[in-house]
Amino acid sequence: MENFRIAILGCGTVGGGVARILLDMKGELSKRGNKNIELVKIVDMFPKKSSDKHGIPLNLFCGNGEDLTKDDASKYINEIMNSKDIDLVVETIGGSSEYILNTVLSVLNSKKHLVTANKALLAKYASIIFETANKNQKIIGFEASVCGAIPIIKVVKECFTGDEIILISGIMNGTSNYILSNMVENGFSFDEALKLAQQKGYAESDPTLDINGGDASHKLSILIKLAFGVDVKIENISVSGIQGVSKEDLSFANEMDCKIKLICFAQKKNDSVYATVTPMMVKNSNFLSQINGATNAVRVINKYSGENILIGKGAGSLETGSAIVSDIVFISKYSDKMSNVYSSSNYSIKDLNDFLFPYNISFDTEDAPGITGFITTEVGNQNINIDTVCHNRHSKETAIFSIATMPCTLSQINKVIEEIKKKRPDVLKSQPKIMPILY
Ligand code: HSE
Numbered sequence: 497m498e499n500f501r502i503a504i505l506g507c508g509t510v511g512g513g514v515a516r517i518l519l520d521m522k523g524e525l526s527k528r529g530n531k532n533i534e535l536v537k538i539v540d541m542f543p544k545k546s547s548d549k550h551g552i553p554l555n556l557f558c559g560n561g562e563d564l565t566k567d568d569a570s571k572y573i574n575e576i577m578n579s580k581d582i583d584l585v586v587e588t589i590g591g592s593s594e595y596i597l598n599t600v601l602s603v604l605n606s607k608k609h610l611v612t613a614n615k616a617l618l619a620k621y622a623s624i625i626f627e628t629a630n631k632n633q634k635i636i637g638f639e640a641s642v643c644g645a646i647p648i649i650k651v652v653k654e655c656f657t658g659d660e661i662i663l664i665s666g667i668m669n670g671t672s673n674y675i676l677s678n679m680v681e682n683g684f685s686f687d688e689a690l691k692l693a694q695q696k697g698y699a700e701s702d703p704t705l706d707i708n709g710g711d712a713s714h715k716l717s718i719l720i721k722l723a724f725g726v727d728v729k730i731e732n733i734s735v736s737g738i739q740g741v742s743k744e745d746l747s748f749a750n751e752m753d754c755k756i757k758l759i760c761f762a763q764k765k766n767d768s769v770y771a772t773v774t775p776m777m778v779k780n781s782n783f784l785s786q787i788n789g790a791t792n793a794v795r796v797i798n799k800y801s802g803e804n805i806l807i808g809k810g811a812g813s814l815e816t817g818s819a820i821v822s823d824i825v826f827i828s829k830y831s832d833k834m835s836n837v838y839s840s841s842n843y844s845i846k847d848l849n850d851f852l853f854p855y856n857i858s859f860d861t862e863d864a865p866g867i868t869g870f871i872t873t874e875v876g877n878q879n880i881n882i883d884t885v886c887h888n889r890h891s892k893e894t895a896i897f898s899i900a901t902m903p904c905t906l907s908q909i910n911k912v913i914e915e916i917k918k919k920r921p922d923v924l925k926s927q928p929k930i931m932p933i934l935y
Contacts, residue, residue, distance in 0.1 A: 500531035500828040503576045504586045505599065507540035507557075509697060510613050510640070511588030512550035513817025518824075519552065525821065529828030536582065539572045540564070550813075573599060577606040584609040584827060586820055590701075592616040597624075604628045604636075609831060611823045613640035613816055616705075619714035619730045622721060626838045635834050637823025642715040643668055643792040645815040646808040647822070652722045652796070653837065660799040661723040663763040665934065668715040670790030670810040671699045671706035672738045672758040676775075677788040680746055680755065686739075698790045698811050708737035709758060709773040716760040716773055723796075724762070724769050725841035734847035735773045744889060745929065748858055748898040749777045751886045752933070755785040759934060763851075769843050770851045777856050777900075778934045849906045854883065854933040857909060858898035860925045863890055867923060868897060871916060878912045880904040894925050900933060 502518060504511045518525065518535040525533045535556060540546045541564045543557035554561040558572035576582055585603040587610060589596055596617055603610045605628060612618070618625065618641055629636045639649045643666070652661065667673050671693045678689035690707070693699050698706075705711040713735045720728045738758050749756045754777035762771040778785040783805060787793040792810030797803055809815035827834065857875075861867045868888065875882055881902035888895040901909075913928055 497526065497530070497532045500529060500533045500583050501536045501581055502534065502584050502586060502824060503537040503539070503582045504535065504588060505539050505573060505576075506587065506589035507538050507543075507546040507550070507552070508588065508590075509813045510816045510820070511538070511540070511586065512546055512552065513813035513815070514586055514588065514820045515552045515556070516550050516814065517817050517821045521821070525825055529825040531828045533824065533828055537572075537576060539569055539576065541566075541569055577602050577608075582608055584611060584824060586824070587612040587614060588820070590614055590616070592620045597621050600625060601628050604632050604634050607632055607634060609635045609637070609827050611637035611640075611820050611827070613638070613820060615641040615711070615714040615718060619717045622718070622838060623727055626836050629836050635827050635831050636836055637820070637827055638718070639823050640816045640819035642718050643794060643806075643808070644810040644812060645819050646792055646794060646806045646810065647819070648719070648794050648806055649722065651804075651806065652719060656796070656798060656801075659801050661764070661796055662799055663761075663797040664716075664719055664723055664794065665759055665761045665784065666794035667757055667784055667787050667792055668760045668794070668810065669706055669709075669712040669758055670792055671703065672709075672712070673787065673792075674698055674790045675707075676738060676741065676756055676758070679741075679743075681788070686741075693790070696790070697813075707739055709735040710737075712758060712760050713773045716762060716771065719760075720762050720769060720771060720845070721838055724764055724843055726769055726843045726845060727838075728769075728771070728845050732845045733771045733773060736775070738775050740929065741775055744896050745858065745931070747889075748856065748886050752777060752856065752884060752898075752900055753780050754778055754933065755780065756931070757784055757787070759784070759932075761932075761934075764843065765851075767843055768846045770846050770848055772848050772932075774932065776932045776934045782934055784934065848932065852903040852905060854901055854903050854935070855906075855909060856898050856900045856931045856933055857912075858896060858929045860894055860896045860928070862923050862925065863888075863893060863895040867895065870920065870923065872899065874912050874915050874919075875899060875901070877915065878904075878908045880908055880912065906930065
């Protein structure tokens with residue numbers, strides 16, 4: 497059987513999981529991939545630590561098992577690039593620095609296939625990476641970059657080619673979902689829940705990206721490129737995170753028969769794709785509301801086949817590792833029949849400003865007779881049809897209440913707020929919070 501030799505750059509949580517599976521399943525993977533799939537080299541700064549943690553023989557690591565300096569690591573990476581004995585490189589270093597970009601470009605320029613879980617890098621530099629791969633006729637596997645073990649890339653790329661994707665929505669960041677679930681189920685504070693998520697290894701090294709929606713927006717941008725063919729720039733997606741979600745918001749959601757979830761949403765309409773990453777109030781009748789803890793879920797709506805749902809582990813060493821190994825096997829077997837299809841259409845990306853959506857607006861107001869009436873009247877004045885007005889939460893000085901609307905636009909809601917401030921400047925105690933409601 498022909499050899500198919502693998503090198504791994506970066507043997508942390510994900511790289512270690514890849515190595516473990518390649519070693520455990522070597523025989524079976526080789527049968528599936530129709531080649532002798534063999535892990536031959538690993539470059540990692542701390543070989544002993546990685547070897548102990550993942551049970552990987554030390555002799556697979558470059559540098560006699562000693563800790564490496566950055567220069568050592570670069571030297572060994574260069575040796576791998578120049579080696580004719582490596583067929584595929586797994587990049588699990590992470591991050592989107594120029595160094596990482598140059599590393600993956602040299603993998604491709606040195607005529608090796610590339611498999612990566614690096615969503616931040618793909619979100620930022622997809623076009624140059626794919627251009628370089630195509631120029632060198634090499635394949636990029638990136639199944640692990642979106643929702644860990646869930647095979648959403650293959651599904652979007654290969655399985656719906658007989659249909660047209662209209663809408664993708666999902667929970668694509670386990671850390672924020674874990675935090676929100678624990679705040680609801682166990683009454684944890686935001687900080688307590690974040691700490692637990694970090695201890696369990698769900699969070700990125702910089703958890704800011706998990707909390708502020710950045711990590712989820714990287715994943716959504718990759719799916720938008722695949723599903724709708726748009727070479728979307730990350731800064732063109734409107735993103736907000738879960739930092740501002742309060743106990744009151746959670747209690748209004750409960751009153752509205754909803755859960756609050758950080759939702760990735762992209763819908764094609766005419767020549768536009770409306771996209772956002774934002775906390776939404778998800779109706780309990782929508783299955784996304786039932787996804788708790790660090791689990792990820794993606795809902796794809798197609799023109800002909802309707803709703804399709806995938807649920808699974810979005811993070812974790814062996815979970816994400818399994819997605820990388822599945823790419824390795826696929827490339828081993830089919831590389832000469834595969835191509836890197838990525839973006840091809842010119843749809844424009846729009847935020848939800850003029851998109852009809854039902855919203856929940858919570859108002860923090862002066863606590864006095866007539867205020868609820870005044871505000872609901874202003875909502876009606878902008879031709880917004882109200883669905884529900886929730887109970888006022890009275891404190892000594894303020895009352896907070898929320899209004900759920902029938903579908904309307906953000907522009908209409910912003911006009912309501914502008915009119916309230918103009919007519920009675922003292923009524924609003926803080927900026928109202930606006931959250932889409934997902935049915
Ligand atoms: N930190 C991510 C999450 C996992 O919490 O979902 C890797 O993307």
